[in-house]
Amino acid sequence: MMKYIVMMSIFLVVFAYFVYKPFPKGAAEPWKQSMVATGYEIVELLGFVSETLGLTSHINVTRWITTMSGLVFTARNTVLVSEELIDGVKVRISRPKNVHHTLPGLMYFHGGGFVICDPGCMASVTDLLSEELKAVVISVDYRLAPEHPYPAAFDDCLAATRHVIQHADRLGIDKYRIGLAGDSAGGGLTLSVALKLSSNLDPQLAPIKVIGPIYPGLQAFDFRLPSYIQFKDGPSLLSLRRMAMFYLNYMKANTTYLTAFLSNTHVSKSLRQSVYASRVSPKLLPPRLQTYSEAPEQQDGDEDVSNEIQSILLDPFFAPLMSDDATLKMLPPTCVLIAELDILRDDGFLLAERLKGLGVQVQLLYYEGYEHAFLSFVDIYSGAANAVHDLAKCLSQYL
Numbered sequence: 508m509m510k511y512i513v514m515m516s517i518f519l520v521v522f523a524y525f526v527y528k529p530f531p532k533g534a535a536e537p538w539k540q541s542m543v544a545t546g547y548e549i550v551e552l553l554g555f556v557s558e559t560l561g562l563t564s565h566i567n568v569t570r571w572i573t574t575m576s577g578l579v580f581t582a583r584n585t586v587l588v589s590e591e592l593i594d595g596v597k598v599r600i601s602r603p604k605n606v607h608h609t610l611p612g613l614m615y616f617h618g619g620g621f622v623i624c625d626p627g628c629m630a631s632v633t634d635l636l637s638e639e640l641k642a643v644v645i646s647v648d649y650r651l652a653p654e655h656p657y658p659a660a661f662d663d664c665l666a667a668t669r670h671v672i673q674h675a676d677r678l679g680i681d682k683y684r685i686g687l688a689g690d691s692a693g694g695g696l697t698l699s700v701a702l703k704l705s706s707n708l709d710p711q712l713a714p715i716k717v718i719g720p721i722y723p724g725l726q727a728f729d730f731r732l733p734s735y736i737q738f739k740d741g742p743s744l745l746s747l748r749r750m751a752m753f754y755l756n757y758m759k760a761n762t763t764y765l766t767a768f769l770s771n772t773h774v775s776k777s778l779r780q781s782v783y784a785s786r787v788s789p790k791l792l793p794p795r796l797q798t799y800s801e802a803p804e805q806q807d808g809d810e811d812v813s814n815e816i817q818s819i820l821l822d823p824f825f826a827p828l829m830s831d832d833a834t835l836k837m838l839p840p841t842c843v844l845i846a847e848l849d850i851l852r853d854d855g856f857l858l859a860e861r862l863k864g865l866g867v868q869v870q871l872l873y874y875e876g877y878e879h880a881f882l883s884f885v886d887i888y889s890g891a892a893n894a895v896h897d898l899a900k901c902l903s904q905y906l
Contacts, residue, residue: 530742531848535876535890543884544743566653566756569623576628583634594670596663597648599626601637602679611642611906612680614668614700618691618721618880620753621652621660629690631885632895636688639899642906643680645671649696656759657825664696665703672712684906686717686839688898690882691745691851692753694723698827698838698858705837714839717905719898721844722879725854726828727754727820728778729787730771733799734852743878745850758819767812774820775813783821787828791860792853828857832865840868842901844894849879870901 530540550572554565589600602610613636617629626633626646637644649663668687675682689697697720704715729735730747739747751768755761767773778784789797823830841862845855862869874881874894885891 530878533876534742534848534878535874536888539884539887540743540878540881543887544741544878547744566622570651573619573624573628583638585638586634588630588634593674594666596667596670598667599630599633599646599648600678601630601634601644601646603637603641606641609679609681611640611684611686612671612675612678612682613637613640613642613644613902613906614664614671614685614687615644615646616649616664616687616689616693616696616700617646618689618693618883619651620724620750621657621692621757622753623651629883632690632882635885635892635895636899636902639896640903640906643678645678653756653759657757657819657822660692660696660757661699661824664700668700668704668715669712675713682713684716685713686719686902686906687715688719688721688902689723690721691880692724692757694720694855695725695827698723698725699824701838702823702827702830702834705839706834717840717842717902718838719842719844719902720855720858721882721898722846722849722851723827723843723854723858724750724851725858726787726826727758727768728774728783728826728829730768732787732789732853732857733792733796735850736799738848738850738852741850741878742848743880745879747850750850758816758825760816760819764812764816767809770806772806772809773812773816775808775810775817778813778817779808783829786830786861787857789853792856793860796853796856828854828861832861835861836865836867838862838867840870840905842870842872842898844872844882844898845874846877846879846881847873847875848877851879872897872901 530537534540550569554568557563557568558565585604586601587604615633617624617626626648633644633646647664647667650659672682672685687697687701697718701715701718751765755764819825821829843855843859845852859869859871877890881888882891882894885895
């Protein structure tokens with residue numbers, strides 16, 4: 508018996524050594540963050556092993572685990588939860604208990620790189636937002652890539668939003684007090700839907716009052732922004748490789764293009780000299796973030812790859828930062844939430860700086876010492892609960 512205990516102990520020590528993920532200096536809650544990051548590494552390992560053995564794909568393993576994790580969130584007894592189909596799209600609805608008058612509404616688009624997760628993954632956050640905002644929060648279960656590539660997720664989020672505005676009375680929502688929010692990929696969808704509705708005004712639809720992109724992914728044009736270089740290996744969930752694979756799946760591009768994405772050669776030289784490059788220029792970032800000392804020398808772009816993906820890469824509903832200033836200027840007040848230790852940090856700053864320069868009302872919520880997707884651990888990180896509170900406070904000023 509002792510022999511097996513010793514062998515198991517050695518195995519666990521070796522296993523922990525290989526999957527343990529230390530956090531960089533400056534982490535806000537380092538032990539908790541390291542444990543969360545280690546959990547991600549275990550998920551990655553399980554996915555790799557399952558795919559290698561031919562059991563199932565890496566994506567399917569990750570989907571199953573994230574779905575299971577969403578089932579064990581801390582339920583809030585102040586919120587009523589229901590599910591229904593609206594315009595063919597499944598949604599999860601959170602509404603404050605014992606409130607019978609008309610309420611503001613918030614459409615919520617979950618993250619997961621357009622490939623994994625569902626509304627259950629962010630149930631703790633959406634229920635807390637419903638409680639704090641005293642609003643009906645509608646979380647959209649949009650279709651996922653690669654089975655349903657772009658524009659499926661965008662189409663579903665847009666259709667659900669239009670339906671809610673048009674049928675707000677039935678849902679107990681004031682159609683003149685509706686906002687949009689979402690995290691990561693969902694943050695990008697928040698911008699995409701807002702851009703579509705604000706640039707194609709429908710007199711039958713009340714305008715969106717406010718948007719709240721949370722550490723949003725807003726472009727796949729330049730993977731050499733300072734935060735992309737600094738956090739190319741994480742920490743935690745989102746590395747450059749994972750993000751590139753998410754985008755490749757979403758755009759249904761050939762996965763052999765991964766090498767070009769990782770080396771930032773998926774964009775041709777001519778595109779790098781175009782107006783599109785100026786829309787994601789590091790020069791738009793706050794001065795302290797404009798450079799990173801370990802930036803590698805840029806190689807020439809692959810013309811074949813660039814030509815193949817150019818139309819989708821420049822599509823503002825795929826990559827909102829590709830929008831021109833005239834279109835961005837039409838956006839409603841915006842609450843941008845950014846994490847410091849996040850590869851997507853600079854996407855959020857670029858959005859905030861461009862909007863401020865155009866006169867759009869912007870509030871920047873910046874969280875030092877936290878990583879991408881930290882709000883997903885609102886029941887673990889004290890800073891995540893504070894961030895949700897801050898976001899609710901910002902959104903409530905306009906709803």
